[in-house]
Amino acid sequence: MFITLLVCTFAIAIATALPLWHNPHWSVRSFDFPRLQLAFLAALLLIVQLLLLDLSRPASWGLVIITGLSLAAQLWWILPYTAIWPKEVKDARAEDPERTLTILTSNVLTPNRNAPALLKLVEQHQPDILVTLESDQWWEEQLAALEKEMPYTIKCPLDNLYGMHVFSRLPLHESEVCFLIEEKVPSMHALVELRSGDCVRVHFVHPAPPSPTENDESTERDAELVIVGRSVADSDEPVIVTGDLNDVAWSPTTRLFRKVSGLLDPRVGRGFYSTFHADYWPLRWPLDHLFHSDHFTLVSITRLPSIGSDHFPFLTRVKLAPVRGQDQEPLRPDGEDHSRAEDIVRDQSASKHDVPEPGE
Incomplete structure (x- = not known):
């Protein structure tokens, strides 16, 4: 024994x-x-x-x-x-549809063919923006019906598990598709105009994970997160970064991203909201994320029902409230964090200047 x-x-x-x-x-x-x-x-x-x-x-x-x-x-x-921890992001005080932004992020799993389930969730929750990951040409065709009510789109259908689409009810400006680190792994960047007329800088990302079947190392994923984080850190405007980061909320890399970006994580003090793996509950962790600047407070955060993918869809509602949010405290970097971030981007010959800065 x-x-x-x-x-x-x-x-x-x-x-x-x-x-x-x-x-x-x-x-x-x-x-x-x-x-x-x-x-x-x-x-x-x-x-x-x-x-x-x-x-x-x-x-x-x-x-x-x-x-x-x-x-x-x-x-x-x-x-x-967990709920025993202080909340990093304040609760929104009152509803304000003009300054509220609702984003539904869904890694659909390319071979999954249950598009009606996702369309039903969009109809039920009425998100301002739908972000799909792993969406190929088939998924683009199935989701085309959304364009009647969500006419502002960014499309990059791929059959390599890294296709991406954005459908928006709100106007998108300066939209751009980029391949920041790897030539077959896109990200999307835009300025979304709220109903109030305020504009928010948004970045949709899906870096490749370290795994025996994809990248042997995490350097590509880590570099993409660091350069996006460094880029948004230079902005005084409202910022949101969302997507499947292929990294858990508590990992050193995600913490480094939060430190160099200055963005807040609405999960802190609220719950895991584990989005992967949808089929195996003992093996679940939070892979899909939304981070935002201190211009926002949180209306709600929800893991939605399965649509047949290995990821659950992830719905977040945030309210633009810069006065109430101004004293929210993000993680702060130290010298070691800056040094590690520099080593990561140098290894990939990457720079924050590679990241589009819509609205700047």
């Missing part, structure tokens, strides 16, 4: 410590994702140790301490995404 618990303890400890290594290889970065699951396993293992080990032996206490530290480390990363 002791040997079994020893092996389990060191497995949990390694899985906890490995992501602290900044190695970008997928085999290391993949441990950024299942922190909630690892916290659950560490808590279960700790209970088993306390019940079954001979606690009069120093070696037994050694295992208990290692497991306890592993659990504490996992909780440090994930607790901000």
Whole structure:
């Protein structure tokens, strides 16, 4: 029994410590994702140790301490995404349709053919903007009916799992499709005009993940997030960045993006809102995101029902309220963060100047 618990303890400890290594290889970065699951396993293992080990032996206490530290480390990363943490984004005080922006982000999964389910959600929730990821020419044709009510569009149908479409009820200005880091991975950038006449700079992104079937390392994904973050940090205008980041909310890379961009995460203090994997509830984590500048407060954030994809759609309503939002506090970068960001973009020969700046 002791040997079994020893092996389990060191497995949990390694899985906890490995992501602290900044190695970008997928085999290391993949441990950024299942922190909630690892916290659950560490808590279960700790209970088993306390019940079954001979606690009069120093070696037994050694295992208990290692497991306890592993659990504490996992909780440090994930607790901000629970209701016990202070909210990073304030709740909107009152409805104001003229200054409210509703965005529905949906990774549709290219081979998925349940377009009617997504159309039904659009009809039900009436988003101002629909962003689809992994949408190819078939999906473009199925969603064409939306253009009657959402006539402002940006289209980039691809059959490589990185197609992207935007449908908007609100006017889009200076729209642009870019391939910031990888030649087959697009992003979209525009200025959306609210009903009030105010304009918001929006960036829709879907960088490729580190995985054995795509990129061996996370450097391409990380570089795209860093240069977009650096670009929006220079803006004094309202900004939103949304999409499937192929990264979890609590990872070092997403935290780095939040630090260099100065954007806020409405999940903090509210919940995980895990959007992937839709079919396997024990293996879920938040991959689809919306970050915004302090010009906004939050009306609502919702994970919508499955449409047959491996991702749940993600619906966010924010209200432009710069006076109320001005004292909201984002994460602050330090010297090490700036140095790490510089190393990431240098590795990919990328620059924030590669990112369009609509409205600037």
